[in-house]
Structures are given as structure tokens and as C-alpha cells.
Amino acid sequence: MEKTKVAIVGLGTVGSGVASLLLDHGDRTARHAGRTLWLEKAVVRDLSKARDCNLPEGVLTDQLNDVLSDPEIKVVAQLMGGLEPARGVMLQLLEAGKDVVTANKALLAEHGPELFDRARALGRSIAFDAAVAGGIPIITNMSQCLSANQIGSIQGILNGTSNFIVCQMDELGWSYDAAVAEAQRLGYAEADPAMDVDGSDAAQKLAILSHLAFGARIRWNDIPKTGIDTLELTDLNFAKELGYRIKLISHAELGAEGLELSVAPTLIRMGRPLAEVRANYNAINVVGDAVGDLFFHGQGAGQMPTASAVVADMIDTAVGRTPITFRTLELWSERESAVKIRPVDELPGRYYMRFQVVDRPGVMAKITSILGAQQLSISSIIQHEPDQREGGESVQLVIMTHEAPEGAAKAAVDQIMQLPVVSGKSVRMRVME
Amino acid sequence: MEKTKVAIVGLGTVGSGVASLLLDHGDRTARHAGRTLWLEKAVVRDLSKARDCNLPEGVLTDQLNDVLSDPEIKVVAQLMGGLEPARGVMLQLLEAGKDVVTANKALLAEHGPELFDRARALGRSIAFDAAVAGGIPIITNMSQCLSANQIGSIQGILNGTSNFIVCQMDELGWSYDAAVAEAQRLGYAEADPAMDVDGSDAAQKLAILSHLAFGARIRWNDIPKTGIDTLELTDLNFAKELGYRIKLISHAELGAEGLELSVAPTLIRMGRPLAEVRANYNAINVVGDAVGDLFFHGQGAGQMPTASAVVADMIDTAVGRTPITFRTLELWSERESAVKIRPVDELPGRYYMRFQVVDRPGVMAKITSILGAQQLSISSIIQHEPDQREGGESVQLVIMTHEAPEGAAKAAVDQIMQLPVVSGKSVRMRVME
Ligand SMILES: NC(=O)c1ccc[n+]([C@@H]2O[C@H](COP(=O)([O-])OP(=O)(O)OC[C@H]3O[C@@H](n4cnc5c(N)ncnc54)[C@H](OP(=O)(O)O)[C@@H]3O)[C@@H](O)[C@H]2O)c1
Ligand SMILES: NC(=O)c1ccc[n+]([C@@H]2O[C@H](COP(=O)([O-])OP(=O)(O)OC[C@H]3O[C@@H](n4cnc5c(N)ncnc54)[C@H](OP(=O)(O)O)[C@@H]3O)[C@@H](O)[C@H]2O)c1
Numbered sequence: 001m002e003k004t005k006v007a008i009v010g011l012g013t014v015g016s017g018v019a020s021l022l023l024d025h026g027d028r029t030a031r032h033a034g035r036t037l038w039l040e041k042a043v044v045r046d047l048s049k050a051r052d053c054n055l056p057e058g059v060l061t062d063q064l065n066d067v068l069s070d071p072e073i074k075v076v077a078q079l080m081g082g083l084e085p086a087r088g089v090m091l092q093l094l095e096a097g098k099d100v101v102t103a104n105k106a107l108l109a110e111h112g113p114e115l116f117d118r119a120r121a122l123g124r125s126i127a128f129d130a131a132v133a134g135g136i137p138i139i140t141n142m143s144q145c146l147s148a149n150q151i152g153s154i155q156g157i158l159n160g161t162s163n164f165i166v167c168q169m170d171e172l173g174w175s176y177d178a179a180v181a182e183a184q185r186l187g188y189a190e191a192d193p194a195m196d197v198d199g200s201d202a203a204q205k206l207a208i209l210s211h212l213a214f215g216a217r218i219r220w221n222d223i224p225k226t227g228i229d230t231l232e233l234t235d236l237n238f239a240k241e242l243g244y245r246i247k248l249i250s251h252a253e254l255g256a257e258g259l260e261l262s263v264a265p266t267l268i269r270m271g272r273p274l275a276e277v278r279a280n281y282n283a284i285n286v287v288g289d290a291v292g293d294l295f296f297h298g299q300g301a302g303q304m305p306t307a308s309a310v311v312a313d314m315i316d317t318a319v320g321r322t323p324i325t326f327r328t329l330e331l332w333s334e335r336e337s338a339v340k341i342r343p344v345d346e347l348p349g350r351y352y353m354r355f356q357v358v359d360r361p362g363v364m365a366k367i368t369s370i371l372g373a374q375q376l377s378i379s380s381i382i383q384h385e386p387d388q389r390e391g392g393e394s395v396q397l398v399i400m401t402h403e404a405p406e407g408a409a410k411a412a413v414d415q416i417m418q419l420p421v422v423s424g425k426s427v428r429m430r431v432m433e
Numbered sequence: 434m435e436k437t438k439v440a441i442v443g444l445g446t447v448g449s450g451v452a453s454l455l456l457d458h459g460d461r462t463a464r465h466a467g468r469t470l471w472l473e474k475a476v477v478r479d480l481s482k483a484r485d486c487n488l489p490e491g492v493l494t495d496q497l498n499d500v501l502s503d504p505e506i507k508v509v510a511q512l513m514g515g516l517e518p519a520r521g522v523m524l525q526l527l528e529a530g531k532d533v534v535t536a537n538k539a540l541l542a543e544h545g546p547e548l549f550d551r552a553r554a555l556g557r558s559i560a561f562d563a564a565v566a567g568g569i570p571i572i573t574n575m576s577q578c579l580s581a582n583q584i585g586s587i588q589g590i591l592n593g594t595s596n597f598i599v600c601q602m603d604e605l606g607w608s609y610d611a612a613v614a615e616a617q618r619l620g621y622a623e624a625d626p627a628m629d630v631d632g633s634d635a636a637q638k639l640a641i642l643s644h645l646a647f648g649a650r651i652r653w654n655d656i657p658k659t660g661i662d663t664l665e666l667t668d669l670n671f672a673k674e675l676g677y678r679i680k681l682i683s684h685a686e687l688g689a690e691g692l693e694l695s696v697a698p699t700l701i702r703m704g705r706p707l708a709e710v711r712a713n714y715n716a717i718n719v720v721g722d723a724v725g726d727l728f729f730h731g732q733g734a735g736q737m738p739t740a741s742a743v744v745a746d747m748i749d750t751a752v753g754r755t756p757i758t759f760r761t762l763e764l765w766s767e768r769e770s771a772v773k774i775r776p777v778d779e780l781p782g783r784y785y786m787r788f789q790v791v792d793r794p795g796v797m798a799k800i801t802s803i804l805g806a807q808q809l810s811i812s813s814i815i816q817h818e819p820d821q822r823e824g825g826e827s828v829q830l831v832i833m834t835h836e837a838p839e840g841a842a843k844a845a846v847d848q849i850m851q852l853p854v855v856s857g858k859s860v861r862m863r864v865m866e
Contacts, residue, residue: 148454
């Protein structure tokens with residue numbers, strides 16, 4: 001049977017999983033690829049560190065050059081995190097004639113144009129299905145299976161750590177801090193989970209998906225984003241009372257007036273598939289004009305689900321499918337047009353608003369007249385009895401609006417916050433049916 | 434831009450949709466495939482029939498030979514239904530050097546080995562993503578994206594017509610016959626819906642998926658199957674009372690003792706994704722040992738969702754991905770082993786049973802002692818007050834069991850049916866958590 005020599009750079013969580021699949025389950029690649037993927041080298045920084053897989057003698061090395069200088073190694077999985085030296089290593093691999101597979105979304109979101117241009121110029125390919133939604137093969141589905149469609153919208157839960165934290169709060173009533181600590185204990189969140197909980201990671205993934213879906217060049221940090229790091233239990237509870245759950249939703253939608261992009265905690269009606277995504281799962285709903293809506297749900301991270309995607313990419317690369325896709329799609333190329341992301345203020349939506357108000361006659365009239373002046377009509381209101389333990393003076397007022405432009409909603413909230421009867425902070429979130 | 438000439442044979446529901454995508458949206462194939470798919474010919478039986486798409490002059494023909502004899506036509510979508518002449522046409526196309534795309538699951542389930550062997554011998558390929566679950570790209574996902582996995586199980590709702598009928602009954606309380614008529618009116622069910630409602634169509638699709646998942650040669654009519662054509666409203670209602678819905682589930686599971694395969698109405702706990710699949714949608718849950726569980730939900734049939742899958746296959750074929758997959762996977766080849774399907778009697782499961790019993794002291798004791806003798810323990814029982822309008826003599830008794838081998842459940846039902854206090858027919862269905 002034919003044999004393709006491969007290598008791994010970076011043998012952490014994902015890298016060890018990939019090594020295990022290649023070493024312990026060679027029969028699968030043989031059956032599915034008609035060839036053996038032979039793990040020739042695994043490059044690490046620290047040779048003495050214990051590894052989560054059994055490497056045969058001679059495979060482990062701390063010399064990237066062992067890979068670069070071996071012309072028989074055709075496919076390399078680059079599984080280091082971060083931007084540098086990952087970027088430099090990626091370029092060196094391409095220059096050395098390797099086709100590269102990676103799971104590093106931060107790197108692609110930041111340096112995609114440079115890396116893809118370089119790969120194209122050198123006649124090489126980059127595969128990255130593991131970079132978005134881990135085990136869910138969304139990249140292959142978007143770049144290959146949905147080719148006959150104009151994609152209209154993408155809605156996804158793309159950050160498993162955030163979803164886990166929100167679920168712990170929602171289902172068990174935990175505080176945000178306790179939920180973060182639990183996510184760290186279980187290995188879902190990094191020691192510094194900032195990029196996960198502030199929406200950056202989700203925005204990077206949404207930018208990559210939007211390249212595929214809309215052929216549009218998008219800079220991830222141009223995507224308006226709000227994370228879950230400011231989410232309060234109070235709002236999860238009010239949402240539940242109204243029949244909704246709150247999820248960190250990445251949303252892209254192509255309309256006549258341009259591309260709408262956002263990452264934000266959003267209320268979704270219970271029972272809708274995205275509302276029922278639990279724990280650290282990811283899910284994506286794609287709408288195409290031919291296929292209609294297509295929903296994917298699976299493990300968005302973790303050692304083996306991510307390794308599953310990396311090894312599938314290595315097989316696709318070794319047998320020659322990825323090079324074709326890479327050539328024909330021309331991602332991050334001149335062919336892509338820079339699109340204008342619609343200003344957030346223009347976007348229509350329904351809103352959930354929460355205010356802390358003094359419990360006194362006439363307050364509601366003041367608030368509703370501000371909403372009316374902004375053409376915001378109210379679909380429901382919740383105000384509970386004041387809590388006597390808290391002095392019984394102020395109460396939480398929750399308002400759900402009908403559809404209105406974000407700008408109007410924002411202006412209304414700003415004006416309401418100026419009222420002397422309103423104190424503390426206000427909350428405003430979008431609502432999806 | 435490069436141009437690949439293509440043709441369509443059969444311009445019915447799916448064929449017209451494919452023609453529309455190719456003719457009206459050439460820009461998409463250009464963007465996603467880096468080339469134009471040029472519709473050169475569309476072959477029909479009856480030239481005078483009105484068609485659902487605007488074909489340019491000279492494209493429509495009733496001569497298959499116009500396609501066979503044009504060496505520039507490389508890719509042909511064969512979209513006739515039925516076994517003959519579809520099989521003959523397919524062989525002629527392959528002999529003439531065409532790569533073929535098809536949506537015809539009946540043809541593949543019946544003549545897969547012959548067609549695939551012939552294509553291999555001729556160095557040609559067959560793509561068939563539209564043949565299973567319409568717009569859900571399950572074939573590409575199984576044969577490409579999940580290559581690093583040993584698939585453990587597949588559970589799917591693979592027949593949209595059956596699901597639609599069951600939903601009408603379950604949600605609106607319609608009779609089976611009224612629901613079938615509505616499905617026909619909406620174009621979901623054929624004039625003769627026998628293959629849909631008796632489980633044959635689902636079994637054909639399950640056989641195709643099992644080839645991909647288990648590398649095993651399976652004859653579709655060896656799969657034990659029960660359709661929805663005997664389903665009664667009473668059982669849908671009892672299931673609801675117990676917290677379950679009933680769905681036509683296609684199930685394949687690889688265990689130490691062999692492969693378990695079945696198509697049958699099955700109780701699934703409400704809230705589980707498969708239980709919530711509505712209308713004529715399809716859904717599939719795949720469990721792989723690396724990826725974990727992966728769930729797909731989308732339009733399983735219909736003109737444009739199916740055309741979406743066909744055109745994606747045509748692009749994959751034109752750019753060269755399909756030929757690679759076809760070569761490396763060797764479906765329906767010598768490499769596939771014939772697996773033994775586990776005898777149904779051996780399979781463990783939980784059961785829902787319904788009997789019509791005379792409302793008299795001691796009846797319950799008789800029934801439960803038969804269950805006990807078969808080692809079947811009871812997890813719940815429903816027996817309502819007798820309906821006085823029906824004479825008040827006999828009542829419906831519903832029993833849910835804990836896990837037991839199917840053989841024991843079957844034997845118990847047979848014995849219970851012998852009791853003089855039991856009349857009418859009995860119902861037994863599997864329960865999934
Ligand atoms: N973990 C997941 O669930 C997941 C899911 C999807 C995508 N990803 C992405 O996959 C990538 C890897 O993630 P991970 O979780 O596997 O990270 P990790 O556990 O931190 O592993 C990173 C590996 O890179 C190696 N490395 C770092 N700098 C190096 C250098 N200069 N030379 C050689 N090796 C170097 C480290 O070597 P030492 O071991 O010697 O320190 C380590 O083995 C990241 O981009 C991440 O965003 C991860
Ligand atoms: N409809 C769906 O939603 C769907 C979904 C998935 C898969 N499929 C599969 O796709 C295939 C096509 O389905 P469909 O719904 O499009 O069927 P359809 O509407 O009945 O169309 C069949 C077409 O085949 C043509 N045809 C039949 N015999 C022919 C012959 N001897 N020579 C040339 N043309 C011939 C018919 O020509 P005339 O028009 O001249 O009679 C007709 O255009 C079937 O295998 C079906 O199982 C369908």
C-alpha cells in the first residue's frame with residue numbers, strides 16, 4: 001500500500017490526539033484514503049516533557065529542520081497555538097514544499113491573507129477544518145458541499161467555553177466566576193480565558209466562515225462583539241420567564257444593504273435548536289438559497305474531536321482533494337472583495353431591555369413615552385414585586401420590544417438611563433425567534 | 434475561465450432544479466469551482482412536455498446518444514427514477530467515458546455492486562450525495578470528513594414523507610389516511626407512497642450509509658424493517674403521555690457481536706434532537722470514536738435541496754475531488770466484507786407494549802407474571818378508566834419495560850396474546866433514550 005510521510009509540529013492537546021489516531025488507527029486511513037499516513041516526525045519545544053501518546057523511537061524531535069529538510073514528508077499538521085512563532089513556522093513549512101494542516105484560527109484570522117497568498121504562490125495548500133467548530137466539519141461543508149448555494153445567513157454557537165459557562169449559570173444557577181472556574185477545572189477554558197469569554201475567539205471563527213460563505217474579505221476585529229463576561233444571572237432568569245435562553249450567538253447575514261455581522265449574547269426562543277445546545281457543544285445553522293436551512297451540532301473542541309478534523313484534513317491533503325479545493329476557492333485572494341459591514345445602528349432587531357427603576361407611580365409612563373418617541377413598540381413587560389430585603393425601593397423592569405433599528409433601541413436606553421428614577425446599569429440584548 | 438461541459442438525463446423535479454442552478458447561477462460554480470459548468474444537453478422522454486426551467490435552444494433532446502457521442506461532455510447527472518432503464522442508461526454513460534452523478538438510491542441499493550465495479554473498471558466515478566437525505570451532505574461527511582473515525586452508530590430520520598405523516602398525526606391528531614393524502618397534496622409523497630411508508634426507502638438509504646460507515650456489504654432487503662403504515666394515533670398519544678414521540682428511525686450500530694440494523698417506528702424521549710424533527714425534514718446522528726456525536730438536520734428531499742446536493746457533486750466531479758474519493762474508498766468492492774446482521778431476537782432494547790384487555794380483577798397479575806417469567810421488568814404502566822361509550826368492558830394497557838433482549842419481549846407479547854382476557858391486536862415498539 002502507498003505511504004505518505006507526514007509530520008506534526010506541536011504536540012500539545014490536539015497534537016497528541018492526532019499522533020494517537022495516526023499511530024493506533026492506521027487501518028482507518030488505509031481504508032478511507034487507500035494509503036498509509038506514516039508519522040515520521042513530531043516536533044516539540046521540550047523533549048523531556050511527558051506526552052499523551054506513545055511515539056516510536058526517533059519520531060520526537062525539537063528540531064523543526066528535521067521536517068523541513070526531509071523532502072519525503074509531504075503533509076505537516078501545524079498544531080502550535082498563538083501567532084508567533086506559529087506564523088513563521090507555517091511560512092517555513094510552505095517554503096520547504098509542505099502542504100499544511102492547521103487548527104489555529106487566531107493565526108488564520110490574523111494572517112490569513114499573507115499565508116494563503118504565500119501558499120498559492122508556492123503551489124501549496126492549507127487545510128483548516130479544525131480551526132472552526134472543532135469536530136464539526138463546517139469548513140468542508142461550506143467550501144464543498146454547499147457550493148451550489150448562495151449562503152444567506154449563518155448563526156452559530158462557535159465558542160464551547162462560553163456556552164459551557166452560560167449553561168452552568170442557566171441550569172445550575174452558578175455565578176459567572178464559579179462557572180469559569182469549573183470550565184478551567186475541566187480543561188475547557190485556558191488559564192487566561194479572555195479570548196473565549198470576550199467573544200474574540202467566536203469573532204475569529206465567524207470571520208473565517210464569512211470568507212467561505214460570502215467570498216468577502218473580513219477583518220475579525222471589525223466584527224462588533226460582546227462577550228459573556230458581563231452576563232448576569234438575573235437576565236438568564238428573566239429570559240427563561242419569557243420563554244427564551246441566552247446564548248453567545250455569532251451571526252452573519254447577507255441582505256440587500258450589505259453584510260450584517262455580530263457576536264453577542266442573544267435571547268433565543270426555547271425549543272429552537274440553537275437554544276438547546278448544551279455544555280461545551282458547538283452548533284451552526286446555515287441557510288442557503290437552494291438547500292434551505294441546514295443545522296450541525298457536535299463537539300466544538302477537545303482533544304479527539306479536534307484531532308478527528310485534523311486527520312481528515314491530512315487525509316484530504318494526502319489524497320489530493322485539499323489542493324484542488326484550495327486552488328479553486330482562492331480564499332483570502334485578490335478575487336475576494338472587501339465588503340462593507342453594516343453599521344450596527346442600522347440593523348433591525350427585537351430587543352430585551354432591563355432597567356433598575358424606583359418603584360413609584362408615573363415611572364412606567366416616563367419610560368414607555370421614551371420608547372414611543374423612538375418608535376419602539378413593546379411586546380411584553382415583566383416587573384415583579386419589590387424585594388423587601390433590598391429596601392423595597394427599587395425594582396427590575398424588563399421590556400421586550402417588537403422589531404426596530406438598533407440605533408433607536410440604543411437611543412431609547414440612553415435616554416431612559418438619564419431619568420432620575422433609573423439607577424444602576426442597564427442591559428440590552430438582541431432577541432432571535 | 435475553464436469550462437466543463439455537463440449534461441442531465443431526466444428533467445423531472447430534481448432535474449429541472451439542477452438545470453435552473455446551472456443556468457441561472459453560473460457565477461456560483463465559477464466562484465466555487467474555478468470553472469464554468471456548461472449545460473450542453475438535457476435528455477427527456479417527451480420533448481413536448483412543459484419543463485420547470487428555461488433551457489436555451491438546442492439543449493433539450495430525447496436522444497441519449499447526443500450525450501453519449503459527445504466526448505466533450507464529461508459529467509452527467511443521471512436523474513431518472515426507478516431501476517430500468519436507469520440502470521442501463523447509467524452503464525451506457527460509464528462506457529461512454531462519463532463521470533456520473535445520481536440521486537437514485539433505489540438503483541444504488543439494488544445495483545450498487547455492479548455499477549461501482551463497472552465504473553472502477555472503466556476508470557470512471559459515481560457521486561451520489563443526493564441519494565441519501567437530500568440536501569444534507571451526509572455522504573460527503575461520512576466518506577470524507579469522518580475518515581479518522583470508527584463509526585459506532587448511525588440513527589436517522591431518512592424518510593421525510595414518513596416523518597411528515599407522523600407529525601401530522603402527532604401534532605394535529607389526523608388519521609393516517611388523512612395525513613397521507615395531505616403529503617400527496619403537498620407533493621411530498623408519490624402517487625404510490627408504498628416504498629416511503631413501509632420503510633423500504635429508509636432501508637435503502639441506511640444500507641448505503643452502512644457501506645460508508647462500516648465498509649460492509651449490506652443488502653437493503655436484509656435489513657429488518659417496519660413502516661409507519663400500521664401506526665395508530667392511540668400509540669402516538671400514549672407515547673406523548675409517557676414523555677416520548679414516535680419517529681421512523683433507521684438505526685445501525687456496530688457492537689462486539691456484529692452489526693445491528695433496523696428501520697422501525699421507535700419511541701424517543703422528547704427534547705432529544707431526533708424527537709424534535711418536524712414536517713418533512715431529515716436528520717442524522719452519527720457517533721464516531723474520535724469526533725463523538727455529530728448531528729445533522731435539514732431538508733431531506735424537495736426540488737432545490739436535492740438539486741443543491743446534485744450540483745455540489747457535479748462540481749466535485751468536474752474539479753476532480755469525486756474521482757479521488759471514488760478511487761480511494763472502493764465502495765461496494767471486493768475489499769468490503771459481507772457482515773452478519775445480528776438477528777433481531779438478540780438485540781437488547783427497552784420496549785413499549787400495548788394490549789387491549791378485559792377490565793377485570795387478576796388480569797394485571799397474569800400479564801405481569803408472563804413478563805416476569807421472561808425476565809422483563811416494568812418501568813411504567815398506563816391504564817385509563819374504561820370508556821363507557823365503548824361498553825366499558827375492555828381497556829388499553831400500556832407497559833414500558835426496562836432493557837431486555839428483543840426475543841424475550843416478543844415471546845412475552847405472544848404469550849400475553851394467548852390470554853383469553855386479551856383481545857384485538859397488540860403493539861410492540863422499541864424505546865430510545
Ligand atoms: N484544544 C482544543 O480543543 C482546540 C480546538 C480547536 C483548535 N485548537 C487550536 O489548536 C492549536 C493547538 O492547541 P492545543 O490545545 O493543542 O495547544 P497546547 O496544548 O498548548 O499545545 C501547543 C503545542 O505547541 C508546542 N509549541 C509551542 N511553541 C513551540 C515551538 N516554538 N516549537 C515547537 N513546538 C512548540 C508546545 O510544545 P511543548 O509541549 O513542548 O510546550 C505544545 O506541544 C491552537 O491554535 C488552538 O487554538 C485547539
Ligand atoms: N424528488 C425528490 O425530492 C428526490 C429527492 C432525492 C432523490 N430523488 C431521486 O431522484 C430521482 C429523480 O427524482 P424526480 O423526483 O426528479 O423524478 P421525476 O420528477 O419523476 O422525474 C424523472 C425524470 O426522468 C425522465 N425519464 C424517465 N424515463 C426516461 C427515459 N427512458 N429517458 C429519458 N428520460 C426519462 C422523465 O422524463 P419525462 O419528464 O419526459 O417523463 C422525468 O423527467 C429519483 O431516483 C428519486 O428517487 C428525488
